[in-house]
Amino acid sequence: MKIATAGVVVAGVIVLAALTLPILGRGTASPLVFALVAFRSLTLLVAAIAVALIAISLLVMSGRRAAAIVAVLTALLVLPFLITLGGGTASDVPAAHSEDELRILSWNTDQRDVDDDLMVLVEQTRPDIIVLPEYFTSTAEGRFATFAEANEMSVYGWDGSSATILIADRLGKYTMHNGDTPPWAGIYLVPERHDAPFLTVAHLQRPMLTEGADLWRQHVAWVRDRCDRGDAIAVGDFNATLANLGSDRLGSCSEVAATLGQPESGTWPALLPAQLGAQIDHVFAGDDWLPTWFGVLDAPGTRWSESSDHRPIFVILDRN
Structure with missing residues (x-):
């Protein structure tokens, strides 16, 4: 009886935590809650498996009543x-259908x-x-010099960021404004042309068990402050x-996939x-931009992206 009660209680705690946290x-x-929130589906799956195993154990050791209760708890997940x-x-x-659309790969x-995959x-x-949130510019300038020239980019x-961005010359020249950019947060670029987007490349540092979340909050605030106009776009690894x-x-920026009503x-x-x-990885766009397409892509050559631990994202924006 004690085993059955303990099993039901443990299963109940797991279900409650998985559903509420x-x-x-x-x-x-x-950091811990941050991870549970980020991987909510995976958290529920692991919890369901754990509770199902408890139900099976109770069925073997303590009879059907306790096992049935835990089975119901499993179903709740x-x-x-x-x-x-x-x-x-x-x-x-x-395919591209208009010169006015803006196509962004990150x-x-x-x-x-x-x-080669890129x-x-x-x-x-x-x-x-x-947008390459983790590709040092000193490396990119050497490796992509020929490509950039051939494709007019x-x-x-x-030096204060691991990120690199390549921009089509048709959008005009850009100036980097990073005097108040926190270390490793990303890049902020201001266009010379009035009809080109203000661009923020994000590579925000995640909350760490050893260092806390202050740096991540600072990085998020930095991006938020740069999304202060309708023609702003923030893109990269958040x-x-x-x-x-x-x-x-x-x-002033909305997340593009959410705007399009797509599931994460x-x-x-x-x-x-x-x-x-x-x-x-996200794209946030100001109200001057109308998202028309967003997709998470598989990396070339393999479904499991052996070349990186991230999948690429791609977005198409039109002027609103």
Whole structure:
């Protein structure tokens, strides 16, 4: 009897924690809760498996009544799991249909040698802007010099960030304004042309058990402050889902996938199916931009993206 009672209590605690923590923890930067919120579907799946194993154990050791109670608790996790299950990856990228549209490709390459894979993605998406949140500019300037010249693009970056961005020359020249950019947060670029977007490249540092969440909060605030106008765009690796951020808006910018009504699709880690991963790579766009397409892509050559632990994202924006 004691074993049965203990099993039911433990199962109940697991179910309660799995159902409530990801909801109550929205916008919380505590590292452990942060992870549970980011991987809500995976949290529910693991909890359901754990409770199901308890039910099987009780059925073997303590009879059917306790096992039936725990089985009901297991069922309580199934529906939320199915509801929170993310979307898959996109397969067909729309071809360019207008010179006015803006096409942006972003891929955290994890500082790996993925140049060939990146060129396949470029051929597939034909971007005007290529964002590489983890690709040092000193390396990119050497490796992409020929590519940038051939495709009429310019390479931008600075020493205080691991990020690089390539921008089509048709958008005009850009100036980097990073005097108040926190270390490793990203890059802020201001256009010379009035009709070109103000661009923020994000590579925010995630909350750490050893260092806390202050740096992540500082980085989020930095992006929010730069999303202060209708023509602003922020793109890259935010190391956070929308639930972690607590909103689908940063300043005047809205998250593109949410605006399009698409379910979140895991961009990290690429080892997990997209339905179970965390979408921590995003595009936020100001009200001057109308999102027409967004997709999480599989990296070229392999579904599991052996070349990086992130999946690429791609977005198409029109002028509003």
